[in-house]
Amino acid sequence: MTRKKGYKKQLPTVLPPPVRPPAPRTSARPETTTPPPAQRPAQRPTAPVQEPATEAASASATPVVAPRVVAPRRPAPSEAAPRVAPAPQVAPGPGPSRSRGPAASLAVAVLLLGVGVGGAAVWWVARDDAPGARRPPAASAGTPGWPAAGTSRTVTEVRADGTVQVTHRIHTTTPIDALDLSLPESESTNPVEASSVEVVADGRQASGPDRVTFTRASYVFDDATTILVRYDLDGVVERSGSAEGRGLVTTTALTVSATQPDDVRVVRSASVLSLACGDSTASLTPCGEADDEGQWTVRLTAGDVGDRVVAAVTVPS
Numbered sequence: 260m261t262r263k264k265g266y267k268k269q270l271p272t273v274l275p276p277p278v279r280p281p282a283p284r285t286s287a288r289p290e291t292t293t294p295p296p297a298q299r300p301a302q303r304p305t306a307p308v309q310e311p312a313t314e315a316a317s318a319s320a321t322p323v324v325a326p327r328v329v330a331p332r333r334p335a336p337s338e339a340a341p342r343v344a345p346a347p348q349v350a351p352g353p354g355p356s357r358s359r360g361p362a363a364s365l366a367v368a369v370l371l372l373g374v375g376v377g378g379a380a381v382w383w384v385a386r387d388d389a390p391g392a393r394r395p396p397a398a399s400a401g402t403p404g405w406p407a408a409g410t411s412r413t414v415t416e417v418r419a420d421g422t423v424q425v426t427h428r429i430h431t432t433t434p435i436d437a438l439d440l441s442l443p444e445s446e447s448t449n450p451v452e453a454s455s456v457e458v459v460a461d462g463r464q465a466s467g468p469d470r471v472t473f474t475r476a477s478y479v480f481d482d483a484t485t486i487l488v489r490y491d492l493d494g495v496v497e498r499s500g501s502a503e504g505r506g507l508v509t510t511t512a513l514t515v516s517a518t519q520p521d522d523v524r525v526v527r528s529a530s531v532l533s534l535a536c537g538d539s540t541a542s543l544t545p546c547g548e549a550d551d552e553g554q555w556t557v558r559l560t561a562g563d564v565g566d567r568v569v570a571a572v573t574v575p576s
Contacts, residue, residue: 405485408432410521415510417528417572421496423508427488429517434482438465439516440490441475443509443567451494453513459487471513488515496574505532510568522559524568531555532571536563543569 406412411429418424438458442451452472458465460483467478471490490513499505510524524547526534534547534555546568547557559566 404428406430406521406523408484409519410523411515411517411519412523412525413510414525414527415508415570417496417508417526417570417574419529421493421506421574423492423495425488425490425492425510425513427515429486429488429515429519431484431486431517431519434484435486435517436480436482437516438478438480438486438488439475440471440478440488441514442471442473443514451492453490453492456490457488461485486517488513496572498574504573506572506574507569508572510570518564520560520564522564524557524559525554526556526568526570526572527554528570528572530573532573535569535571536566538566543567 405428408430409432411427413425413427416424416426438460440453440456440458442453452470454470456467456469456471456476458467458478458480460480462485463480463483465478465480468476492513495509497507499507508526508528510526524534526547531549531554533545534557535543536546536557536559537543547555549555555570557568559568
């Protein structure tokens with residue numbers, strides 16, 4: 260026997276089931292969790308990071324989280340760049356200041372020195388190019404070694420090896436600008452040659468060859484009145500066939516074009532025996548005289564100028 264039947268007897272009527280209000284709807288979305296914030300690199304200022312708000316089931320139950328702002332790292336005092344004060348602005352003046360620095364003064368001094376040196380060089384070149392530049396004064400009668408105007412003086416020195424050195428000084432009365440040197444006519448079969456020829460006119464070197472091996476050589480220069488001619492000769496000593504150790508030497512082996520009305524010849528040797536003068540070998544006559552120094556001197560004037568002067572000397576064998 261069941262109890263169910265007894266229950267039905269107690270309730271005379273069957274009531275309908277009670278009406279219940281619908282249950283409140285709940286969100287089917289699962290509850291989300293807030294992910295941890297991403298790690299930021301150390302010591303590097305970044306933009307403020309805003310953490311996402313937590314989604315709650317209801318707006319009233321979840322508090323609002325304010326974004327956290329990360330301030331940039333302030334450098335240490337030792338890392339901070341030194342402060343440099345700005346240069347003061349100088350107002351432009353009307354002209355260059357007198358108080359200049361050492362560098363500016365040095366630059367100005369160098370510039371002035373360069374200008375001075377350049378001007379001196381230009382002046383020196385112009386002075387050299389000017390007529391008569393660097394020309395010594397004309398020799399006078401009292402100048403040592405130089406004869407008076409209108410006179411020439413030739414010194415012939417016979418060396419021990421048989422060569423001859425000739426120094427010819429010419430002092431003209433009027434300026435000349437050229438000079439000719441020529442080998443004399445000689446009956447000797449020995450070749451005659453002049454070497455180390457030097458022509459100086461009023462202290463300036465003339466233009467011309469330094470050797471004379473043929474008939475003539477010309478030398479040009481500016482107008483001058485004092486001309487120095489110097490040369491060495493080989494083959495001009497004619498040894499004597501009858502007397503051993505003796506020879507004849509011509510005092511002026513080269514003929515000079517600028518002849519003067521007064522001509523002095525000097526012969527120096529280890530021993531000068533005598534001098535002979537004449538216009539040719541056949542007409543030679545004794546001339547000249549010896550001095551205390553052992554040299555012979557002869558002076559030719561008027562019609563005798565240009566005659567041949569031959570010295571009898573001793574020649575070492």
